[in-house]
Amino acid sequence: MKYINVVIDNNSRHTDTYYTYGTSLDVKKGDIVKVPFNRGNKLKSAYVFQDDVVPECDPAIIKEIESLDGNISLTSEIMDTCIWMKRRYGIKYLDAVKCFAPNGKPAKEGKEKEPYKDVAGEPQIIKQLTDEQAMALAQIRQAVQEGRQENFLIHGVTSSGKTEVYMQTIAEVIAAGKTAIMLVPEIALTKQITDRFIARFGKENIAVLHSKLTKRERFDEWMRIRKGQAKIVIGARLGVFAPLDNIGVIILDEEHEATYKSDMTPKYDTVDIALKRLMYFDGILILGSATPSVVSYQRAREGIYHLIELKQRYNNTPLPKVELVDMREELKAGNRTIFSDRLYRKSVEALEKGKQIILFLNRRGYSTFISCRECGEVLQCPQCGISLTYHKRENAGICHYCGRKFRVPDSCPTCGSHYIKYFGTGTEKVEEFTRELFPDKNIERLDLDTAKNNREINRIIGNFSKGRTDILIGTQLVAKGLDFKNVGLVGVVSADVSLNVPDYRSTERTFQLVTQVAGRAGRGGEEGLVIVQSYTPDNFALTTAAEHDYKKFFDMEIKIREFMDYPPFSDLILVEFTSEDETEAIETAEKCKEYLIRCKIEGKGENIFAPKLSTNFKGKESFRYYILIKCPKGFRNKYIYYIDTFGEMLTGQKCRCSMIIDVNPYSTF
DNA sequence: TTTAAACACGAC
DNA sequence: TCGTGTTTAAAT
Numbered sequence: 103m104k105y106i107n108v109v110i111d112n113n114s115r116h117t118d119t120y121y122t123y124g125t126s127l128d129v130k131k132g133d134i135v136k137v138p139f140n141r142g143n144k145l146k147s148a149y150v151f152q153d154d155v156v157p158e159c160d161p162a163i164i165k166e167i168e169s170l171d172g173n174i175s176l177t178s179e180i181m182d183t184c185i186w187m188k189r190r191y192g193i194k195y196l197d198a199v200k201c202f203a204p205n206g207k208p209a210k211e212g213k214e215k216e217p218y219k220d221v222a223g224e225p226q227i228i229k230q231l232t233d234e235q236a237m238a239l240a241q242i243r244q245a246v247q248e249g250r251q252e253n254f255l256i257h258g259v260t261s262s263g264k265t266e267v268y269m270q271t272i273a274e275v276i277a278a279g280k281t282a283i284m285l286v287p288e289i290a291l292t293k294q295i296t297d298r299f300i301a302r303f304g305k306e307n308i309a310v311l312h313s314k315l316t317k318r319e320r321f322d323e324w325m326r327i328r329k330g331q332a333k334i335v336i337g338a339r340l341g342v343f344a345p346l347d348n349i350g351v352i353i354l355d356e357e358h359e360a361t362y363k364s365d366m367t368p369k370y371d372t373v374d375i376a377l378k379r380l381m382y383f384d385g386i387l388i389l390g391s392a393t394p395s396v397v398s399y400q401r402a403r404e405g406i407y408h409l410i411e412l413k414q415r416y417n418n419t420p421l422p423k424v425e426l427v428d429m430r431e432e433l434k435a436g437n438r439t440i441f442s443d444r445l446y447r448k449s450v451e452a453l454e455k456g457k458q459i460i461l462f463l464n465r466r467g468y469s470t471f472i473s474c475r476e477c478g479e480v481l482q483c484p485q486c487g488i489s490l491t492y493h494k495r496e497n498a499g500i501c502h503y504c505g506r507k508f509r510v511p512d513s514c515p516t517c518g519s520h521y522i523k524y525f526g527t528g529t530e531k532v533e534e535f536t537r538e539l540f541p542d543k544n545i546e547r548l549d550l551d552t553a554k555n556n557r558e559i560n561r562i563i564g565n566f567s568k569g570r571t572d573i574l575i576g577t578q579l580v581a582k583g584l585d586f587k588n589v590g591l592v593g594v595v596s597a598d599v600s601l602n603v604p605d606y607r608s609t610e611r612t613f614q615l616v617t618q619v620a621g622r623a624g625r626g627g628e629e630g631l632v633i634v635q636s637y638t639p640d641n642f643a644l645t646t647a648a649e650h651d652y653k654k655f656f657d658m659e660i661k662i663r664e665f666m667d668y669p670p671f672s673d674l675i676l677v678e679f680t681s682e683d684e685t686e687a688i689e690t691a692e693k694c695k696e697y698l699i700r701c702k703i704e705g706k707g708e709n710i711f712a713p714k715l716s717t718n719f720k721g722k723e724s725f726r727y728y729i730l731i732k733c734p735k736g737f738r739n740k741y742i743y744y745i746d747t748f749g750e751m752l753t754g755q756k757c758r759c760s761m762i763i764d765v766n767p768y769s770t771f
Numbered sequence: 772t773t774t775a776a777a778c779a780c781g782a783c
Numbered sequence: 784t785c786g787t788g789t790t791t792a793a794a795t
Contacts, residue, residue: 110782114784121783141783141787157783164783754778 104129105164108148109195110139117754118194121148122157125167129153132176134203136168147171149199151181174322174328176202179382185559186378189739192746192763193368201368204324205317208226231270235263238410239270244273245386246350251379253387254401255357257652258412261419262620264390265295266590267303267412268353271388272334276303280350280385281333285372287359289338290556293704295355296336303334311337311344339364339372342379344728345497349385352376357389357398359613360768364488369764373398392621393614396607396663397670399656422623422630424616424648426639429596440527442537445593445633452631453543453572457590461536461575461617463529464599466549467491470526472499472510476519481510487717492524493551494534504720506695532595533575540573548576581619590630592623597644605770606668609643613655616647669766671739675731676767677745678716681759684725688713689725691727694748701744718771728771738765 106129107120116523123137131153139146145168157164176199184198190200233240238256245252258264272282284299285294289312299308309323309332326332328345335344339362342352354362362372373389380387383397389398389407402409415421427442437443452459469492472481481490483501490499490508498507513520533547546552546562547730553559559579566574567586572579600612617633635646646655664671677694681687691713709732716726733741742763749761764771 105783108783110784112784117782117784119783123783137783140785142785144786159783764772 104153105154105157105527106135106150106167107155107722108137108150108167108197110137111147111196112139113147113194113196114195115749118196120151122159122164123148124157124164125170125300127167129167129170129345130175131178132181134171134174134176138165138168140369149176149181149195149203151185151195174204174325176345179347179379180345182382183375183378187370189377190374190742191368191370191765192749194743197368201340201370202345204321204328204345213717231266232263232412232414232416234412234414235267238267238412241408241410242267242271242386242388243274244447246278247269249278251381251384251386252403253407253598255398255407256388256390256391256410256412257396257399258392258410259414259415259421259650260389260392261625262412263416264355264412266299268355268388268390269299271353272303273385275385276307278350280348280383281335281346282350283335283337283341283344283346283352283376285337285339285341285352285354285362287338287356287361291355292336292338295611297333299336306331307333309335309344311335311341312730313338313340322385342372342375349383350377351386352380353388353390355390358393358395360392361553363766364770365764365767365769367768369762371766392653393617396610396656396659400660400670419625420629422620423631424620424632424634424650426644426648427633427635427640428620428636429635433728435480438644440532440595441539442633442635446539446636447571448591449540449593449631452590453540455590456588458566458569458571458586458588459573459591460579460580460586460589460619460622461532461573461593461595462580462587463527463532463575463595463617464577465526465528465596465694466530466551467500467502467528467576468494468530468534469524470528470734472522472524474517474519475516475521475523476514477517479514479516480514481508483508485720491528494530495551503718510688527596527692529577536573536575543572544570545575546571546575548574548579550577550579553579578615583626584622585702586622587625589623589625590628592619592630592632594632594634594636597634597641601636601638601641601643603770606663606666609659609662612641612645613643613659615651616644616648617652620647667732671737673733674736674747674766675733675738675741676728676771677731677765678725678726678728678762678764678771679713679759680719680721680726680762682724683758686757687727688726690752690757690761691729694745694761696731697748698731698744699739703740703744704734709711709733716771718769 103124103126105122105124107122110117129150131150133147133150137148180202187198188195256264275282286295292310296310309327310324335341364370376387401407427444432442448461471489472492481499488501488503489500493500499510500507529547529549537545548562554702565571600615620632623632642658679687679691695710698710711730713727713729716728719726746762
C-alpha cells in the first residue's frame with residue numbers, strides 16, 4: 103500500500119487542499135482517480151498531485167481510492183504548473199487543473215468524427231525569405247537546436263512575413279522531436295491559420311483548441327494531443343493549456359491584444375503560463391506584433407526577450423501616408439460636421455478614382471449620451487449607472503453594458519424641461535451623414551448592431567472586398583487583419599474616443615488602433631492615405647503613429663509609466679469583494695486593506711487605495727467593491743500570498759462575501 | 772405525531 | 784461545494 107495526495111473535484115475553497123488516500127494500484131502524479139469522499143463515501147473525481155507521500159494525517163482516517171482512470175491522465179509538468187498558478191494568481195488548485203483537464207465525454211467507440219474533413223488546406227507557395235526573415239530564423243534556429251530556453255519578440259510591420267517565420271520555426275521544432283503551440287488572439291483567426299498550417303504540415307499533425315468547439319470536439323482534440331498524435335496545436339488563449347509533452351515552442355501572434363489576458367477565473371495571463379511551461383521543457387517563446395505592448399517591449403529592452411525587427415514589407419509596399427487634422431480649427435472655421443474639409447475633399451477624390459473608403463469610429467450607436475439642456479441631467483441606465491447611448495434606428499436609449507432599451511422621455515425626468523438633446527457621435531450618425539454627403543454611393547456599416555453574427559460580418563466584409571460597397575463605416579471590427587486591395591482612403595473620424603478612456607493604457611491602445619486601421623489603406627501596391635481627425639492632434643500617440651515610429655512612441659510612453667509608477671514598473675492588483683450585503687462588501691474590502699497594511703509588505707500602505715464601488719459589475723441582488731494595489735515590482739507574489747491568507751481567514755469565518763484577485767486587469771472595473 | 776424545510780458541520 | 788445529521792417549524 104502506498105499513499106498519494108489528491109485534490110477533490112469539488113468546487114469549493116473549503117475542500118481545495120490535498121487529501122491523502124491509500125492505493126495498491128500503480129498511480130502516478132497527474133493521474134485522475136475516483137475516490138470515496140465525505141461521510142456518505144460518495145465517489146468523486148480527484149487529481150493526483152503527489153505520489154509516494156508519507157501521510158501527515160492520522161493514518162486511521164485514510165481511505166483507499168476506488169479506481170484509476172486509465173484513459174485520461176495529465177502530466178507531471180501540468181501538475182507543477184497548477185501549483186504555480188495557485189500561488190501566482192491566488193486561485194484554487196481546482197481552478198488551475200480545470201484549465202488543463204479534458205471536459206466533455208469521449209466519443210462512443212468507432213464514432214469518432216473526422217475533425218477537418220471540410221478543410222482543404224490552402225496550397226502554399228513557399229516564398230523566398232527576405233534577408234531579415236532569414237536572419238531572424240537563424241537566431242531562433244540556434245536556440246532550438248541547442249535546446250536553450252529563450253524568448254523572442256518579433257516587432258514586424260504588417261505583411262513583413264511573420265507567419266512564414268512562425269511556420270519555419272515550427273518545422274524546425276518538429277524536426278527536433280518536439281511539439282508546438284500557435285496562438286492567435288481571436289477564435290475567428292484560427293480558421294485561416296489552420297488552413298495554412300494543414301497545407302504545410304498535414305492535418306494529422308494539427309489540433310485546434312478554443313472555447314467555441316463543442317464538448318465532443320474539444321474532448322477528441324484533447325485526446326489526439328494527449329496521445330501524441332497531433333504535435334501542433336493552434337488555438338485561442340486556452341490553447342496554452344494543451345496537454346502536449348515536450349513543448350519546443352509557443353507562439354503568440356498579435357501579442358499586444360487584450361484577449362490574451364483572461365477576464366474570467368482563473369484570471370491568467372497567457373504569456374505567463376507559456377513561459378512557465380517552456381521553462382520546464384527548455385522551449386522557446388515567440389511573441390509577434392506590429393505594435394508590441396509597452397510591457398513586452400520593455401522586457402526586450404531589459405534583455406528578457408531577444409528583439410527581432412522586421413522592417414521590410416513584401417514587395418516593398420510603402421506604408422500609408424498618415425495626416426492629422428485638427429478639429430479645433432474646423433470648429434473655428436465654422437465646420438460643425440463630423441467631416442473635416444480635408445477628409446471630405448479626399449473622399450471625393452478617392453471615389454472619383456474608383457477607390458474604396460473605410461471610415462473608422464470606435465463607438466457604435468447614434469449619439470453617445472442624452473442630456474437635458476436645461477439642468478444638465480444625463481440619462482443613465484438605472485441598473486448600471488452608465489449613460490445611455492441613443493440608437494436612432496431603434497429610437498431608444500440603450501445601455502451598452504446590460505443591453506437594456508429605454509424609451510427616451512419627451513421631458514426631463516428631473517426638471518420637466520423639454521430641451522432633451524443628443525450629444526456625441528457614433529457610427530450610426532456617421533452613416534446617416536455620409537449617406538447625405540454621397541447619396542449615390544453604396545454605403546455599409548459594420549458594427550455589433552448591423553452584424554449580430556458571424557455570417558452577417560462575413561457578408562458585409564465580402565461585399566466590401568468584392569467592391570460592391572464604396573464606403574464602409576465601422577468600429578474595431580473593420581480594423582482587424584483583413585486584406586482589402588482597393589482601399590484608397592482610411593478616415594479615423596475621432597481619435598479622441600480611445601484617447602479619453604480613463605485607463606493608463608489608453609495612449610498605448612490609441613497608438614495600436616491608429617496603426618492597425620492605417621494598415622487597411624493602400625494594400626494593393628499603391629500608397630494609401632489615412633486621415634486622422636482629433637481635437638488633440640499633438641498628442642504623441644497620434645503624431646508618432648502618423649510617422650510610423652513605434653520606438654519614438656515607446657520612449658515617451660515608458661517615461662510616463664516610470665514616472666507614474668504604472669506597469670511594467672509595478673503590478674496593479676485588483677481585489678474584488680462581492681456580497682449580497684453592501685456594507686459587508688465594503689467592510690470586508692476595508693478589512694483586507696487594513697490587514698495588508700499590518701503585514702508591512704512594502705511601504706506604509708499608501709499604495710493601497712480605499713474600497714470603491716465596482717461600476718462594471720452586473721450581478722443581480724449583489725454588490726461588488728474593490729481595492730486597488732499598486733504593487734512595487736518584485737513584491738507581487740508576497741502580496742498575492744497575504745491576500746490569499748486573508749481570503750482563507752474569510753472562508754474560516756462565516757462570511758457571505760466572496761473574493762476575486764485580478765493582476766493587471768484589462769477591463770475597466 | 773408526521774413531514775418538510777432550515778441550519779450547521781466537516782471532508783484524507 | 785455538497786451530502787449528512789440535527790433542529791425547528793408547519794401540517795394533519
